[in-house]
Amino acid sequence: MSVAKVDIGVQEKARKHQDHLTKPQGSLGRLEDIACWFAARQGKTIPDILQPHICVFAGDHGVVEAGVSAFPSVVTGEMLKNFAAGGAAINILAKQCGATLSVVDVGVQADVSGLKGIVHAKVRAGTGNIIKEPAMKEWEYWQAVGVGKAQAELAIANGANVLIAGEMGIGNTTASAALICELTLLAPEKVVGRGTGIDDAAYDLKVSAVRRALQRAQMTPSKYAMRELGGLEIAAMAGFYRAAAHFGVPILLDGFISAAAALVTAAWDARIVGWMLASHVSQEQGHMLALQALGLEPLLDMHMRLGEGSGAALSLPLLQSAIALHRGMASFESAGVSNGND
């Protein structure tokens, strides 16, 4: 699957446009960079208004039996009902930023087949315990990736021009930490965090779980990291990102799990990262390290650690404002303002 090219020529034209707007050159800081970034990726000096779509992928994790999470796996299915009913954080934030939202069961342990308002694409009911066995079989891995790809294609066909993947999956910070360690060669102590809020004892179990999973999978080539250590929802996110980059649609990353999925796509093809912006850095200690490995600088630091796509949705208005300024501001010439730079 190819990766769309970024048009650097358009980026330069967009920068020239910025330099004529009624403000000291560069005074809008990162907002100027963001507008030019979108210009290059839309292939338009004046980029279109953003039509964001958020897709939340849900799956469970066998490793939860090792005591790595503050919440039981049953919460994943319960939260799916909450998403369908519109009561979760991501429902509110999607509405605030004008994004469409879809929720996908790609691997939830509970039977939620009767639930309306979500996409049913369950590959299997949760992963294997990565301490003892691969997270999923080869075909399950590719099927989960395919679920994500299909969701991206659907969103793009419906007009989305910026894509956010969120997730829900009790235990998925453990799987993500394992993926990040495997792909960055960082030590588990540097990457493993407190997830939804575990105590010291559970934290030690979590570090140990990641270390044992890495040892078990150590002879596996890194392109199989997701199959060995990942999650069904994380594989779907990676597929979602891959399709977005293939079709040339910008991606706004969310938190720690999102960064793990992004690192997996970077192992597939590093050019995919050229389609990504980092929305925020979370409280999960390995998140900044993962973003650094991706070469991405987050926009926000709001001390969040929720997932669901919440950090990305929260930061969307910054992108929307960046593009609105680029589109709407007067130039020095049109407004009759003296330009100190000339």
Add this chain to the structure above:
Amino acid sequence: MSVAKVDIGVQEKARKHQDHLTKPQGSLGRLEDIACWFAARQGKTIPDILQPHICVFAGDHGVVEAGVSAFPSVVTGEMLKNFAAGGAAINILAKQCGATLSVVDVGVQADVSGLKGIVHAKVRAGTGNIIKEPAMKEWEYWQAVGVGKAQAELAIANGANVLIAGEMGIGNTTASAALICELTLLAPEKVVGRGTGIDDAAYDLKVSAVRRALQRAQMTPSKYAMRELGGLEIAAMAGFYRAAAHFGVPILLDGFISAAAALVTAAWDARIVGWMLASHVSQEQGHMLALQALGLEPLLDMHMRLGEGSGAALSLPLLQSAIALHRGMASFESAGVSNGND
């Protein structure tokens, strides 16, 4: 003029409300704090949706004759026309966040009396050169403060429940640096920045101008700092903040000049700061120091240095999202989700 009290009891009730929402406790980070902060200030466990008003105060600075700015004073008046025509950054950003906007001539050098769509409240046509003389006379100072107060009262009467003061004034980073040095006892080298983008030679002139102004005014009590070193638009901002705190309406600070005005109000009555949130930290090097002196932590760092209220307007959606989450999310009980914290 008294300062409204903050209801800490309501803040605690709001925190309890947060702890029942369908997310791990604390996982929304600063968004939770913001919602509870507004709850305490509105006196409502579930705070009302924000109705923001932005007031941009414009004035000129005699010190520009010392070569401290990259732009000539004429730009202040030209930008006022741009504001009136809707072409400036703050026009776009106000629209993006749903804020009403007013623009006030409190001390512009140019004659803009024929300009429609702005408030005409000129106290004098620019300040004196603070290197050689007080910025303004005693009565001019109080009149400018009164202009700001009146604008806050009007906005509150029109239903605003969060207030932003922006500014336009070539030379006002010099005046603000002088005020911040005077009120924090920091050295000019630490506080003076590049403003709209001056070169090294102009930077040296700017540091020297601030040092000379401080020497000239050194026997003046700090409550007269604004009169000696400030600006007409900065005095109006301070009056605007003072009235907001008196009527119990939260204030969202903008950039460097806004922080200088806030420090002046803190010298009047430290409790006024209890009504303030810091929206962003700018590229102006003294801004973070001024925020630290106020005890405020900025929400955003977008490398901006524009003024006009732009950083505050940009960050408003974060506050709006914080309150929407607080108002709209389901509780563990109502959604039937297991709470790992119980």
